[in-house]
Amino acid sequence: MRVKICGITKPEQGDAIAQLGATALGFICVPQSPRYVTASQIKVIVKQLSVNVHCIGVFADSTVEEICQIVTATNLTGVQLHGIETIEFCQQLRQSLPNVEIIKALRVRTPEDLLQANAYKDCVNTLLLDAYHPQMLGGTGKTLNWKTLQEFNPNCPWFLAGGLTSDNILNALDQLQPSGIDLSSGVEKAPGDKDLNKVAQLFEKLRLLEI
């Protein structure tokens, strides 16, 4: 199973988290976020990685040009679209970045929001389900109602996000079978400052599942 730890801001933490077993690191390219990192900061973090890991830039309603500029400057392997990007936008981005993983985040407020998955699944590689918050785009620490996701089967890879921690991950994965999980505030001391003990505890729990 893929494990993405999002909101990396410090080179030593990025490398330590990759060594603990993360398969992807997420970099928040949204200036309003307390976890925001510039392209120069991402480059420094990526350069210090001693293990192979996917590097995903998280954007919210940026232009195709802005995203391409950052991807080219930093060698990101994927981009996560966390705003209200349309299907047409995803198609345009796919043409500009044919070899980069495109992840579309859906912020789920009601079960009907899950229907959007059908429309997006053909123009992106991967979907990500996150919690809805009226003021925050991501990193909210709010969990989804996992029961309402039990029938979710989009026919493409998908990440479960939203309020996951080492304490609730086994419960979540007992109910759902996502292709990957995504955590941010649940493994932090403060926004952008990851808690390596919490990350280690997460991987200990995941080892119990042997997936």
Ligand SMILES: O=C(O)c1ccccc1NCC(=O)[C@H](O)[C@H](O)COP(=O)(O)O
């Ligand atoms: O984390 C942020 O600050 C953020 C800001 C703006 C857009 C997206 C953002 N995060 C996206 C993520 O992929 C988070 O990992 C995801 O929302 C889960 O966060 P959490 O509930 O804290 O685990």
